[in-house]
Amino acid sequence: MDDKNISQAVIARLPRYYRYLGDLKDKGIERISSQDLSKLMKVTASQIRQDFNNFGGFGQQGYGYNVEYLYNEIAKILGLNEKHNLVIIGAGNLGQALANYMNFERRGFLIKGIFDNNQALCGKEVRGIRVQHIDQLEHFIKENAIDIAVLTIPKDGAVKTAEILAGCDIKAIWNFAHVDLNVPESIVVENVHLSDSLMKLSYGIVNKK
Amino acid sequence: MDDKNISQAVIARLPRYYRYLGDLKDKGIERISSQDLSKLMKVTASQIRQDFNNFGGFGQQGYGYNVEYLYNEIAKILGLNEKHNLVIIGAGNLGQALANYMNFERRGFLIKGIFDNNQALCGKEVRGIRVQHIDQLEHFIKENAIDIAVLTIPKDGAVKTAEILAGCDIKAIWNFAHVDLNVPESIVVENVHLSDSLMKLSYGIVNKK
DNA sequence: TAGATTGTTAATCGATTAACAATC
């Protein structure tokens, strides 16, 4: 897998390929051609082949792609073969929802800690993990080899907390706050702006043809 | 506002413009040039002007853009000046988190009902709204002029429920299930695939330069 | 071998950026 410069558009499509291949695998399907996959996923076969060839040749002429092999290769590309330790910052509804949504653990994303600045929540257990006060965050991250911080707090707190995280050795921030974080290039930030998504939906309704 | 064919890329940027303009407005800033906004948002001034001009001229040569006016115009484009009635389907953690996250109401998205197929949850109150059994969904949608269904249930249920929704007069589905829904073109679907987002983040960590 | 389907190059399409005339 020699990553020269894979475009964001390609990367954004990988999880969807992964999902479809997982379904095919579960159905016991062994091989699939780019053409058949293209019908299933409603994209062009050409795009599928181009996308995969960014990472090397996974197929075989005259045969197509081996489902399980391709599935595993995409997992590797996405880093799903590695374990990631994460903390959730913000033990409100969304934080708890993510903590309880445990398909993530199956993919190697292990919740090691949950933090909140509300003393009343501290000590409470969410999915067997005791909520800690946010003051302990910095120490905890360093001690527990935390890779990923999940930010599920309001935007004011998020900006400040992101600065703290930048000071620790955090690798990535999964940001649910409605604000763009300003952290060094070296930290990966993946935003989930739910209100942006809802506005896009709203646009779709209002401008329906 | 004459919508010929605005590209998805442009639409996806509108909520972000809206957010920044809202912040500027709150700070009492009256006008801004595309150049200043471009520095703030880290995009090109050219893109900003192109984007806005898809919807008509909102600026003035030699002056720039009036913040409040532009803010309101974008709100109109996004349909935020209209009210939307919505139901949440799935009263689990995520459904409750969204129900409780009430900035949505401020933007005109009114939660009218919450549904679940788990009898144990029915009758329980979430944010003052009594959870109903999913059997009542169809009836409720038709009676209460519901525009938007928020799907926060596992994927098997989601596919079936989407079919029911397609039968009602629903306008849009905000889909949090990890599956692509197959509904008529006339229904707007906006997906929030959290696991896809987390995989993108994972890719970012593993392939960091 | 013949048929199928990839990997890859070339063509097309669309989106972003640059440039500048129009105009406030």
Next chain:
DNA sequence: TAGATTGTTAATCGATTAACAATC
């Protein structure tokens, strides 16, 4: 009026699609 900045056209860049030779 002169300066600033938009609206818009033209140039560039990148992503998608089409085509086909390579090869299993």
